[in-house]
């Protein structure tokens with residue numbers, strides 16, 4: 001078994017994998033009487049693709065919401081780059097370089113692809129409306145720089161031909177890709193993807209896998225992925241954490257997790 005806390009670790013995929021950037025220690029989260037997460041500890045290393053899997057209701061989305069500050073656990077500690085992270089609000093998470101996509105597409109359906117991706121730049125914009133009125137030239141320069149970044153994202157995701165199309169008119173798979181684009185426009189260092197391939201056909205899944213691997217490879221982005229398709233998870237993850245009824249039942253490289261007895265029995269009798 002690899003030492004999870006050493007400065008660097010080998011990955012089964014051979015991808016680079018750096019130091020621990022986020023260390024979740026003994027996290028427990030309750031909603032009234034419902035225990036969504038119980039005493040969960042695991043870490044996330046820089047540059048890795050870290051998947052969270054588990055049957056329905058296992059606590060996967062709750063875990064993502066803890067990571068990006070939407071939910072505040074009643075117990076446990078979160079260390080970000082070695083320092084204890086204080087209570088974090090979602091906008092602060094975004095400023096710290098954490099971006100996410102959602103299980104259900106959360107885009108402005110009537111707006112173009114370009115404008116939707118531009119919304120991902122909002123937190124990067126320095127000038128407010130008053131500054132824009134006073135320093136029109138500077139604001140215009142800033143707008144141009146943001147546009148360039150957005151165009152880069154559009155090229156990267158190969159969606160140039162639909163850049164002016166209202167998102168609601170696009171097929172589902174492309175809408176998911178635009179959502180990824182909006183998250184990428186924020187230039188995140190940690191990207192949280194909540195079931196990015198749900199509802200996709202095989203070809204759309206292959207495309208999405210390729211883009212996730214390319215984001216990780218070309219930008220060095222650390223990725224936390226929730227995904228139900230086990231083939232995809234085992235193919236692209238460096239490490240996998242397995243939750244069941246809000247508890248951690250497995251953690252390790254895809255092969256370790258695949259052969260873990262607890263994981264096998266959690267999945268027997270479920271639809272996954």
Ligand SMILES: Nc1ncnc2c1ncn2[C@@H]1O[C@H](COP(=O)(O)OP(=O)(O)OP(=O)(O)O)[C@@H](O)[C@H]1O
Nearest residue numbers: 031034035036054055056057058059060061062063
């Ligand atoms: N805001 C909330 N209020 C009350 N209970 C919640 C809330 N969010 C999650 N839960 C409960 O916490 C548990 C874990 O839910 P969660 O959505 O995190 O699981 P999941 O593994 O993401 O499930 P799925 O695969 O179905 O999306 C469930 O019992 C769920 O009903």
